[in-house]
Amino acid sequence: MKRNSRLRRRRGAIALCAALATATLLAGCGGASSSSSTAATGSGGDTVDGNATLDIGMPVPQSLDPRQAPEPTQLTIGTWPVYDRLLQVGPNAQYEPMLATKWEFSPDGTTLTLTLRQGVTFSDGTPFDAEAVKANLEFSQKADKTAVQAYLADVAGVTVVSADTVELQLKKASTTVLSALASTLGGAMISPKALNSPNLATHPVGTGAYVIESFKPGQSVVYKRRTDEGGIWDPKTGKPASVTITAYSSLEAMDNAVKSGQADIVTWEGHKQPYQAQLDSGRLQTQPLSQALNMVGLNIKPSVKPYDDVKVRQAINHAINRQAIVDALQPVTTPRVQPWPEQLPGFDAARESVYAYDPDKAKQLLAEAGHPDGFDGGEMLVAQTGALPAVAQAVQADLAAVGIKIQLRSLDVYAMVTGWAKAPNPIQLMYMTLPSIDPYSWLQRLFVNPIYRPTGADPELVKLTEGVDDPSLTDEQRAAKVGEAVAHATDNALYAPLLQGIGGYVADGKVRGLDDFASVNGGVADFRNTYLVK
Incomplete structure (x- = not known):
């Protein structure tokens, strides 16, 4: 309290x-x-x-x-x-x-x-x-x-x-x-x-408006405003006397914290119903971030059988009802098919129709890949944050409907950043994102970086990313080069993206x-x- x-x-x-x-x-x-x-x-x-x-x-x-x-x-x-x-x-x-x-x-x-x-x-x-x-x-x-x-x-x-x-x-x-x-x-x-x-x-020292007061790793960090003369150079910052950042164990805990006044700001999955009375009275307010670059989706290891078959990966993409997941669990986000956010150069709206929700098409592709009765898909790692565990259950049900049976195992979201490369699991449900506006950096993050592509990058895709960071390129030239790489990744179903927004x-x-x-x-x-x- x-x-x-x-x-x-x-x-x-x-x-x-x-x-x-x-x-x-x-x-x-x-x-x-x-x-x-x-x-x-x-x-x-x-x-x-x-x-x-x-x-x-x-x-x-x-x-x-x-x-x-x-x-x-x-x-x-x-x-x-x-x-x-x-x-x-x-x-x-x-x-x-x-x-x-x-x-x-x-x-x-x-x-x-x-x-x-x-x-x-x-x-x-x-x-x-x-x-x-x-x-x-x-x-x-x-x-x-x-x-x-x-x-x-x-x-x-x-x-x-x-x-x-x-x-x-x-x-x-x-x-x-x-x-x-x-x-x-x-x-x-x-x-x-x-x-x-x-x-x-435990004791960062910077030029910001605050200095650290206490830090409990993984639990909380408390900052107090600087009082030294001229210590706050930006007039827009440093208005609260102190800042506390606290990790909560669940969405329910965060909901209770903001409703009770224990927290001033918590993350929001997009549903207003849990807060409707407080919203109507003005006690609470919401701020959607539908234009954020953040993406969520399935990362697939194409070196692990049967995920080495592009038809299996395409079947997974057709099996998932993205719109239903968004409507039920993340209503202020946007369903996404291509592994690329809309605001970055190289995004193509037409690409969003490549993998329409089509369970029959998914079953057909599985049969063509030699799995007419489906297969045991192993264990999927799930980032234990926000609505992702619930999203994973929806994905699990959609895949089961076409014959792909997977088990779920939740991990700390931070542990998954490095744990994915070491884990034997063939799939993970995780954020597909980078806090950057540089398209070349995004290409490296999604398609080349061994932390996220532990079984190796697609050589053709690596070639397609070359030169995207050239400062002499025009915006149109950069977008065209990026588009070629994203199209290749989409056609080969290197990911099964789900949604964009947070x-x-x-x-x-x-x-x-x-x-x-x-x-x-x-x-x-x-x-x-x-x-x-x-």
């Missing part, structure tokens, strides 16, 4: 992150002192509660050290209050300034020049400048065999030009470096004094900032602009 002092505060608002599109060079805005964080009036004219605690119900990682994160999503969820990034992705699916106010590629695309924000300090008093950027990037590059090292694989060197200018020499001309700089894996700036700290996993959030009625997204695509929740009103 919250402390009595918290019961007198209330609610907060959501700021999420929308992400997507091609690299765009934008100029930045100026800084602000920490005094702006306790401004009396919010953007809508409401009185900001500067003494409030914003309580968020979301998964909490086991470590806050970027070197120990297998991918950026979980790290961002737990560290957005303390770590600012060099770039961010805005609601118009474009890169936007954060700690870097502008950036520019050289004519040959092999050098990226960053102009840095001035007057920013880390919470330990260390100035943020070009030397700090160089120290961070080189530190990440030396983190052997880590995801953060892989994110910066294209960077050959870093040169300090001046206190507010740094150059990144690239191994090849590529747009993917922008994706890394907008991510917590590559773009999050840590105080140089803390880079080699043995406590970095439901959204349920928040207290006093939450503000729902229309001021800071980061959401790929499932990344960055609530930096969130504040509470009295």
Whole structure:
């Protein structure tokens, strides 16, 4: 139960992150002192509660050290209050300034020049400048065999030009470096004094509006607002006095938390019925995220029999009633057939008709593959988060109807990121997503990366992805190249996608900032602009 002092505060608002599109060079805005964080009036004219605690119900990682994160999503969820990034992705699916106010590629695309924000300090008093950027990037590059090292694989060197200018020499001309700089894996700036700290996993030190108060791995993390003079450079951030992020054991637990006032924001699967009375009274509100890039689907290992037969994989795609799953379990999402989100270049609406729900067609394909009576499909791993266990049961029933019998085994969603490559299971139900707007990075994530394609990538598909990151390509050329790769993956049924979108959030009625997204695509929740009103 919250402390009595918290019961007198209330609610907060959501700021999420929308992400997507091609690299765009934008100029930045100026800084602000920490005094702006306790401004009396919010953007809508409401009185900001500067003494409030914003309580968020979301998964909490086991470590806050970027070197120990297998991918950026979980790290961002737990560290957005303390770590600012060099770039961010805005609601118009474009890169936007954060700690870097502008950036520019050289004519040959092999050098990226960053102009840095001035007057920013880390919470330990260390100035943020070009030397700090160089120290961070080189530190990440030396983190052997880590995801953060892989994110910066294209960077050959870093040169300090001046206190507010740094150059990144690239191994090849590529747009993917922008994706890394907008991510917590590559773009999050840590105080140089803390880079080699043995406590970095539990005590992050950044330029953000908050400092850490306590951390229980996998359970909760608590941040309190910075009080040092000029410590909050962004006037839109730092309005709540503290932020608590808590992992709940189930959807029911989250529902009860937001209904009772224990939590201010929790994830939402899209159904209003459980909250209808509170929604009607204004006690609660919802925010759908139907345009998020996040996708969910079945990842299939084509090296495992009988999944090595394309007709079997195509049969699986025809057997699943995606619309029924969406209607029943994720009503604010969109059914998806091609393994590619709509907002990225290369998406083709016509491709969505390739695998219509057709159990008879599925049975025909299975018979042609030598399985007229179906087969034992083994065990499917299921991410134990949100509505995915219920989605898995629906998929299990659809496959059983055409003769494919599978068993379900739930795993922690974070464990599945690395566990899939080691597991013998032929299928997993998991997020198919990347917190990035770079199409080349998405192609690598879905079709090449051995973490997600542990039995090896399709050689033809690898060839089709080559050159997509060339900065000299026009938007039309890039979209055409991406489209060829996505078409190949769709025709060969390398995945059985289910839906796009992530439901959204349920928040207290006093939450503000729902229309001021800071980061959401790929499932990344960055609530930096969130504040509470009295």
